[in-house]
Amino acid sequence: MDANLLSSYIFAVVVLNVLLGLMAYMTYLERKLMAAMQDRVGPNRTGPVGLLQPIADGIKLLVKEDIIPKHADRRIFLLAPLLSFVLAPVAAAVIPFGDSITVFGHEVNLYVADINVAALYFLAIGSMGVYGIILGGYASANRYSLLGGLRSAAQVISYEIILGLSLVGVFILSGSLSLVEIVNQQSETLHLGPLQLPNWFILSQPLAFVIFLIAAVAETNRAPFDLPEAETELIGGFHTEYSGFRFSFFFLAEYISMIVISLFGATIFLGGTDGPIRDGVWWLALKAFIFLFFYIWLRTTVPRFRYDQLMGLAWKVLLPLVLINILLTGFIRLWGLGML
Amino acid sequence: MAAEVLVFNLLSGIAIVSAAAMIMMRNPVHSAIALVITFVNVAAVFIMLRAEFLAVVQIIVYTGAILVLILFVLMLVNPDELPDFHGARPMQQIFGFGLGIILLAEIAVAILTRTVVAEPGPWTEDGMAAVGGNVQAIGQVLYSGYVLPIQATALVLLAATIGALFLGRPDEDEEPTPSRRTVATISLAHTRGSDQDEIPALSSANIKHEAGDRDLIMARDADEFTSTPEDDQKGQQE
Amino acid sequence: MGIEDRFEKSILTTSVDSVFNWARRSSLWWLQFGLACCAIEMISAAMPRFDISERFGMLYRASPRQADLMIVSGTVTKKMAPVVRQLYDQMAEPKWVISMGSCANIGGPFDTYAVVQGVDQVIPVDVYVPGCPPLPEALYYGVLELQNKVIRYDTIARKQSVDEAEAFREQSRAEAQAELGPRR
Numbered sequence: 001m002d003a004n005l006l007s008s009y010i011f012a013v014v015v016l017n018v019l020l021g022l023m024a025y026m027t028y029l030e031r032k033l034m035a036a037m038q039d040r041v042g043p044n045r046t047g048p049v050g051l052l053q054p055i056a057d058g059i060k061l062l063v064k065e066d067i068i069p070k071h072a073d074r075r076i077f078l079l080a081p082l083l084s085f086v087l088a089p090v091a092a093a094v095i096p097f098g099d100s101i102t103v104f105g106h107e108v109n110l111y112v113a114d115i116n117v118a119a120l121y122f123l124a125i126g127s128m129g130v131y132g133i134i135l136g137g138y139a140s141a142n143r144y145s146l147l148g149g150l151r152s153a154a155q156v157i158s159y160e161i162i163l164g165l166s167l168v169g170v171f172i173l174s175g176s177l178s179l180v181e182i183v184n185q186q187s188e189t190l191h192l193g194p195l196q197l198p199n200w201f202i203l204s205q206p207l208a209f210v211i212f213l214i215a216a217v218a219e220t221n222r223a224p225f226d227l228p229e230a231e232t233e234l235i236g237g238f239h240t241e242y243s244g245f246r247f248s249f250f251f252l253a254e255y256i257s258m259i260v261i262s263l264f265g266a267t268i269f270l271g272g273t274d275g276p277i278r279d280g281v282w283w284l285a286l287k288a289f290i291f292l293f294f295y296i297w298l299r300t301t302v303p304r305f306r307y308d309q310l311m312g313l314a315w316k317v318l319l320p321l322v323l324i325n326i327l328l329t330g331f332i333r334l335w336g337l338g339m340l
Numbered sequence: 341m342a343a344e345v346l347v348f349n350l351l352s353g354i355a356i357v358s359a360a361a362m363i364m365m366r367n368p369v370h371s372a373i374a375l376v377i378t379f380v381n382v383a384a385v386f387i388m389l390r391a392e393f394l395a396v397v398q399i400i401v402y403t404g405a406i407l408v409l410i411l412f413v414l415m416l417v418n419p420d421e422l423p424d425f426h427g428a429r430p431m432q433q434i435f436g437f438g439l440g441i442i443l444l445a446e447i448a449v450a451i452l453t454r455t456v457v458a459e460p461g462p463w464t465e466d467g468m469a470a471v472g473g474n475v476q477a478i479g480q481v482l483y484s485g486y487v488l489p490i491q492a493t494a495l496v497l498l499a500a501t502i503g504a505l506f507l508g509r510p511d512e513d514e515e516p517t518p519s520r521r522t523v524a525t526i527s528l529a530h531t532r533g534s535d536q537d538e539i540p541a542l543s544s545a546n547i548k549h550e551a552g553d554r555d556l557i558m559a560r561d562a563d564e565f566t567s568t569p570e571d572d573q574k575g576q577q578e
Numbered sequence: 579m580g581i582e583d584r585f586e587k588s589i590l591t592t593s594v595d596s597v598f599n600w601a602r603r604s605s606l607w608w609l610q611f612g613l614a615c616c617a618i619e620m621i622s623a624a625m626p627r628f629d630i631s632e633r634f635g636m637l638y639r640a641s642p643r644q645a646d647l648m649i650v651s652g653t654v655t656k657k658m659a660p661v662v663r664q665l666y667d668q669m670a671e672p673k674w675v676i677s678m679g680s681c682a683n684i685g686g687p688f689d690t691y692a693v694v695q696g697v698d699q700v701i702p703v704d705v706y707v708p709g710c711p712p713l714p715e716a717l718y719y720g721v722l723e724l725q726n727k728v729i730r731y732d733t734i735a736r737k738q739s740v741d742e743a744e745a746f747r748e749q750s751r752a753e754a755q756a757e758l759g760p761r762r
Binding site: 031035038039040041042043044045046050052053055056057058059060063064065066067231232235236239240241242243244247 | 597598600601602604605610626629631632633634635637639640641643644646670671672
Binding site: 073076115116117120121123124126127128130131134135137138146149150153154156157160164177 | 367369370373376380392393396397399400403404405408409411412415416472473474475
């Protein structure tokens with residue numbers, strides 16, 4: 001087998017496992033941070049400072065009864081959580097975690113694949129991820145679940161458009177859809193008179209960055225856009241009828257897609273592995289952590305949107321803004337760059 | 341090469357089988373899922389043909405948007421109210437079957453009898469690599485040679501969007517939902533909370549003014565009294 | 579189905595069970611469900627000062643399918659009893675119940691036609707927390723007692739038969755009576 005291909009496979013396995021481990025401790029981090037923000041203690045009895053909590057939760061969910069409702073659409077009911085869970089980490093394949101390193105005399109690229117449609121691939125996988133939620137909601141034969149699935153369908157379609165369009169400005173400036181190429185361009189230095197700034201796209205596309213942030217929260221069904229699983233109205237929405245490990249598949253998928261979209265945002269807007277000193281994967285991790293912290297912060301701060309507010313925000317506020325952004329970026333790219 | 345053929349056969353086989361399943365499934369949601377599988381497999385075939393852009397767009401547009409919308413509609417509709425998909429009359433069945441056979445035969449003849457003899461166009465693998473890749477190649481073709489059809493399509497889509505908005509617009513003849521109280525009650529007894537013995541004289545003009553364009557109900561009894569416009573305003577301020 | 583309730587007690591089953599039970603004890607997710615005034619006290623126990631909602635690895639779930647623990651907090655009226663029963667039935671095994679407050683324990687002051695005299699007439703109860711209403715600390719104590727009970731749960735090992743359980747109950751009753759002295 002091709003050595004390059006083999007190293008890609010190995011790296012994919014490594015990324016997958018790191019993501020799964022991170023995801024487990026993401027739940028711990030969220031609970032601890034939320035507790036700190038709400039003046040609580042959070043989980044602190046399971047292992048030292050509660051560090052074994054995710055493991056305990058995982059084992060407990062694994063050995064819990066697996067209920068399949070009598071009227072459920074059995075095959076789809078079993079398929080839906082798997083679909084969610086499998087598609088969530090797949091999107092991480094295109095994220096560059098740094099330049100190549102040398103392991104045992106082989107040069108290993110720190111990305112699984114550098115395809116020239118990487119950013120679109122990410123969006124495509126994200127758009128597939130919603131099937132788990134819709135089908136889970138449909139198959140449960142439960143009104144709450146069905147409503148959750150419906151809400152999710154409408155929400156994800158609306159916000160996917162926003163998410164995709166918010167990236168177009170970056171594509172126009174970089175002239176490429178490949179994430180490796182986008183990161184390379186951002187590692188250049190920008191000379192603005194006396195200032196020397198990194199050429200991160202957050203500086204040239206601030207509006208797009210804010211819109212991306214909002215759309216990313218909606219895309220991952222996180223608070224304040226967690227309407228599909230609104231606990232007070234829909235009792236968990238699409239996963240009302242799921243118990244045990246099937247429920248945890250949905251749970252894991254949500255956290256993995258949070259991490260992956262944070263990595264993606266850090267790569268596109270914050271320069272990826274580029275940093276002030278010693279570029280490397282740690283900078284990417286730090287930037288992704290800032291995104292994740294922002295998510296958790298948002299969850300403890302902002303109450304859930306009403307459904308019409310959610311749709312109104314997408315179509316009446318964000319869509320016009322993002323279109324204006326594209327238009328302006330296009331003009332500047334055509335005629336403005338000479339002036340700068 | 342053999343592996344490539346094998347993978348291609350597998351993908352196209354799954355695509356064809358699930359396309360057939362899409363027609364034959366009795367549950368419309370199952371049909372939609374079969375169609376998703378078809379689309380994903382066709383996208384995979386596109387990737388094998390080095391058309392990554394097309395594959396990704398196929399997934400974003402068809403599986404990510406259109407089929408989600410179809411599922412959305414299917415879930416809104418009561419399955420008992422759906423028309424019977426498999427209740428065609430024998431006449432229709434025979435006719436449809438015949439037409440299908442003819443179509444298949446035409447395709448088969450077209451594939452089997454023609455051989456491609458023309459020179460390959462400019463967009464071979466080398467040609468695409470020269471402009472920077474698949475995406476750039478498609479961009480160049482679409483926005484140079486085919487710019488007019490693209491703009492026309494965009495116009496048609498815009499018109500369709502506006503049409504949908506127009507059709508979905510709420511009827512103007514309909515009474516607007518009353519958003520504020522249309523009835524004012526003005527008490528002739530004591531004003532609530534006041535210990536005045538005298539009932540303040542209310543001229544009819546004053547009452548009319550206070551009532552605005554609301555219907556006026558005269559309450560003669562203190563118990564009948566509900567609220568005055570001042571109370572309303574106070575309540576709103578609070 | 580599965581390997582539950584199959585083997586005689588042995589070192590293997592006990593050590594596997596101890597891992598499972600540690601996990602269960604450490605992540606008792608409770609059903610977000612309150613009946614009467616005790617629910618106010620339960621909510622206050624979940625608020626920052628006491629933080630029952632996350633501190634012991636507990637977490638409230640809205641759906642009974644994902645909950646391990648049901649805290650019956652308050653008066654169970656005869657009209658509500660079927661609902662409580664249904665919620666209990668909807669929970670996935672293994673599941674536990676804390677009866678919180680005098681009303682849920684024995685009907686409390688409401689010895690009337692409308693009130694169930696103790697929720698254990700409807701669902702099996704693991705821990706009774708006395709009080710009217712119990713303080714959050716009392717509920718806490720109940721939860722800790724329940725954790726001590728959960729750690730003795732048998733998953734793989736064959737469960738005690740009804741006779742054994744009855745004998746155990748009789749024995750502990752006798753022990754308790756011996757401790758308390760003769761009944762006055």
